[in-house]
Amino acid sequence: MSEAEQLWNWRQKIANLYYEIRSNPDPEAAWRIWCDTRKTLFRTHPLSPIEPADRQAFAGPVTFPYDPALRLTVRMAPAHPARMTVSTGADGEVSMRAFARTQGLQTKFGGELTLYWIEGYGGGVFLPFTDATSGKETYGGGRYLFDTIKGADLGNVRTDGTLLLDFNFSYFPSCAYSSRYVCPLSPSANALKSALRAGERHR
Numbered sequence: 001m002s003e004a005e006q007l008w009n010w011r012q013k014i015a016n017l018y019y020e021i022r023s024n025p026d027p028e029a030a031w032r033i034w035c036d037t038r039k040t041l042f043r044t045h046p047l048s049p050i051e052p053a054d055r056q057a058f059a060g061p062v063t064f065p066y067d068p069a070l071r072l073t074v075r076m077a078p079a080h081p082a083r084m085t086v087s088t089g090a091d092g093e094v095s096m097r098a099f100a101r102t103q104g105l106q107t108k109f110g111g112e113l114t115l116y117w118i119e120g121y122g123g124g125v126f127l128p129f130t131d132a133t134s135g136k137e138t139y140g141g142g143r144y145l146f147d148t149i150k151g152a153d154l155g156n157v158r159t160d161g162t163l164l165l166d167f168n169f170s171y172f173p174s175c176a177y178s179s180r181y182v183c184p185l186s187p188s189a190n191a192l193k194s195a196l197r198a199g200e201r202h203r
Helices: 003-025 027-046
Strands: 071-078 083-087 093-103 116-119 124-129 145-147 162-167
Touching: 003 027
Parallel strands: none
Antiparallel strands: 071 093, 071 162, 083 093, 093 116, 116 124, 124 145
């Protein structure tokens, strides 16, 4: 396949994975599917962020054990209007605007999170964060929970203004694995003071 076809195939597989997650009534079973599918993709797909020479021996992304206590419902409030532009290397710049702020994480985690809308054709929701594990147990640039342009969409927006955040599905950006990638990192507004030991971690 051409590189464009490979990217198309990767995006389709990620979109199908998150559809399966959203459709599964058992959150922990859905999480196991997420772990297993990502392991296979990282080891076998041409667009894996793992360097080709290392893929065969790669055991897959490492995660903390599933923790149901880190599956939380929060309210969403309008965010202070702010825009930021980040460089993504050869892909140019990405412009994002804050559109919502969580309510309900402060007591447990020492902070709230801003959701960003990636501007441009189509757009998408982006939710990165750092916490007390960042740079120690997890990637220093933060982890992602939503990146709907790339298909990472847990689909938990509710009509009553609440949002379900399952931090067990937090994952590293591709630049955590390879210098071939330049990724938007988590802004300072999304720094949680507590340690969220869920989702992807270092070995």
